[in-house]
Amino acid sequence: MEDKPIVTFHGDKALFDKLRTLLWRGLPREPVEWRRSYGRAPKKVTLEAHFVPFSVEALPRNIGKALIGIPFFHTYWTDCDIDNYKSFVKDDINHWLSSLKTQGLHDWLIIWINNEPLIKSKLLPRTSVIDKIKNDFCGKVPDRYIVLVEPFKNDSRSSESWSHMLVRIRQLILQAYNRNMSKYEETMRGQRERRNQQGWNFCHYFMLQEELAFVHEMLGLYDEALVQYDELDALFTQFILNHSLGETTPWLSNFCDAGSRWEGLDLSKHIDQNLRTKIEEGQASLIDFRSYLFTRQSSLLVLLKRPCELAQRSIPFLHNCVQELNIMEVPMPPGSINCWVFVNCLEILNTCEKYSDSSHSLFTASLWEYAWNKLHSLGELCGLMPGIETTSEQLHTVVNLISGMGDSHLHVQYSNIKMSPMAKLREALSSAVAFKKHYFEMSELAMGTFKHIGRIRSARLIGKTLATFYMKMGEFQKAESYLSDALKTYKQEGWEELADRTRIDLAECQKQNKHTHKYLKSCVHLAISSNLPLDFKVQYFEDFIRMSKEPRGDNFIHYSTFCLTFF
Numbered sequence: 001m002e003d004k005p006i007v008t009f010h011g012d013k014a015l016f017d018k019l020r021t022l023l024w025r026g027l028p029r030e031p032v033e034w035r036r037s038y039g040r041a042p043k044k045v046t047l048e049a050h051f052v053p054f055s056v057e058a059l060p061r062n063i064g065k066a067l068i069g070i071p072f073f074h075t076y077w078t079d080c081d082i083d084n085y086k087s088f089v090k091d092d093i094n095h096w097l098s099s100l101k102t103q104g105l106h107d108w109l110i111i112w113i114n115n116e117p118l119i120k121s122k123l124l125p126r127t128s129v130i131d132k133i134k135n136d137f138c139g140k141v142p143d144r145y146i147v148l149v150e151p152f153k154n155d156s157r158s159s160e161s162w163s164h165m166l167v168r169i170r171q172l173i174l175q176a177y178n179r180n181m182s183k184y185e186e187t188m189r190g191q192r193e194r195r196n197q198q199g200w201n202f203c204h205y206f207m208l209q210e211e212l213a214f215v216h217e218m219l220g221l222y223d224e225a226l227v228q229y230d231e232l233d234a235l236f237t238q239f240i241l242n243h244s245l246g247e248t249t250p251w252l253s254n255f256c257d258a259g260s261r262w263e264g265l266d267l268s269k270h271i272d273q274n275l276r277t278k279i280e281e282g283q284a285s286l287i288d289f290r291s292y293l294f295t296r297q298s299s300l301l302v303l304l305k306r307p308c309e310l311a312q313r314s315i316p317f318l319h320n321c322v323q324e325l326n327i328m329e330v331p332m333p334p335g336s337i338n339c340w341v342f343v344n345c346l347e348i349l350n351t352c353e354k355y356s357d358s359s360h361s362l363f364t365a366s367l368w369e370y371a372w373n374k375l376h377s378l379g380e381l382c383g384l385m386p387g388i389e390t391t392s393e394q395l396h397t398v399v400n401l402i403s404g405m406g407d408s409h410l411h412v413q414y415s416n417i418k419m420s421p422m423a424k425l426r427e428a429l430s431s432a433v434a435f436k437k438h439y440f441e442m443s444e445l446a447m448g449t450f451k452h453i454g455r456i457r458s459a460r461l462i463g464k465t466l467a468t469f470y471m472k473m474g475e476f477q478k479a480e481s482y483l484s485d486a487l488k489t490y491k492q493e494g495w496e497e498l499a500d501r502t503r504i505d506l507a508e509c510q511k512q513n514k515h516t517h518k519y520l521k522s523c524v525h526l527a528i529s530s531n532l533p534l535d536f537k538v539q540y541f542e543d544f545i546r547m548s549k550e551p552r553g554d555n556f557i558h559y560s561t562f563c564l565t566f567f
Helices: 011-031 082-102 129-137 156-193 201-220 222-244 252-257 273-280 287-304 307-327 336-352 356-381 392-405 421-430 431-453 456-473 476-495 496-512 517-528 532-548 554-564
Strands: 007-010 031-033 044-045 051-054 075-077 108-114 145-149
Touching: 007 011, 007 082, 007 336, 011 075, 011 156, 031 156, 031 532, 051 392, 075 082, 075 156, 082 108, 082 129, 108 129, 108 156, 108 307, 129 145, 129 336, 156 201, 201 222, 201 252, 201 287, 222 252, 222 287, 222 307, 252 287, 273 287, 287 307, 287 336, 307 336, 307 356, 336 356, 336 392, 336 421, 356 392, 356 421, 356 456, 392 421, 431 456, 456 476, 456 496, 476 496, 496 517, 517 532
Parallel strands: 007 051, 007 075, 075 108, 108 145
Antiparallel strands: 031 044
């Protein structure tokens, strides 16, 4: 994508080369107000430009059909005297303007450099070059010529002249883009209105509107560029919803092909050209398209310095993608979507963590939980959970999942110290030991973030699942701690049934840890619970009676006698 507006220069090339650096530095020095069409609010734009030699072959042939890489503003530079003007410069300008008018181009500027010092004279001034230029070419368009006075001198007269010329060039460049963007938007709206006609293709329309987004981005209007992608997002979502209601769209069938790759996002790429080429050629899968679209939206949010909004958008994006895959009935291997979601969560989290703004923690907490949840599901699928013997079929599943991630995402922005999301997932799936390491890490990060934003109940819920993991490993001491925290929260909230269900696991941990006093207390609560089946209550009552009869110290006898008063 061209990152600067293209402006052509013609006339005295040697003269322009002397001024090029000053012009290049001066244009972006001050912002200019862009008054846009259709009653849109004016915007402040800081302009840069890429100057190229004028060429008839490079002129746009079809106005309103393209925006990127096309010169819309043209300049002519000369410092000729009156004799040279009459001899050949006038004809050169005339030929230059004829070439522009032939292609329907009306955005140009003639710059005459006056290198003569200011001389006060009582004589009538003779006709100057600029007068000739004005009369010959700019009679009806007086803003299309300007005088640059002694540009290489360092005085107030020269500085004022430079400033005046830069303001004029900025205004005319924006005027040129405004004119051509208006025509382009008319073409785009016409294409959009034909979306229900035979032969219409969303991928072609996507490339059309994305070009408008590129121009807004090139002009530094990142919020306007984001609006274009949001509109495309909404339009595509509507086609998916219509498909779920039975409406058939031929181009949408390409997105229903079986997925063989589930590479995650790579937010270090400003534009993923590989995915963009797939979309342009109609070869993109649903995951490819959604990944490219979210990457572009994320890139613009980063430029806008809005990491909080990036985190806020991420969970709906991931949930919607999973739902769309189900709606479109895209056949995906078991676990592939979990891999894709996990890698995407970590990639988004790593991007948000580059900013010191902690307000995004409100949304990153859910991302940590979602990633942890998907890792948990992958552990069950691949036989990596404690107490499970990995089968040959599960090993084959791991191999297929890793191969589907591909190796194109090397994530060069990650150092040797910090693993990329894809490398982390590959390692987690490689062995049960590595899986436990990453599982515990994800659990702690998710719980810690929830506690940081005050969502204690969500943290306790993860802790309860983590307690089950520890129990399967035989580490009942650690499990008891998490279950005690969960029980405390459930009791505070008045969730008696959840509290009693948690007490069952807590009692088992207390029994295994030989915390007899605590175990007897749990047995009493469970035996008198109104939320458990009778057989459960009888079991814990009998266990209490049995342990009470075992010979122990006087303190224990007094404690068990006290507990009996509850029955």
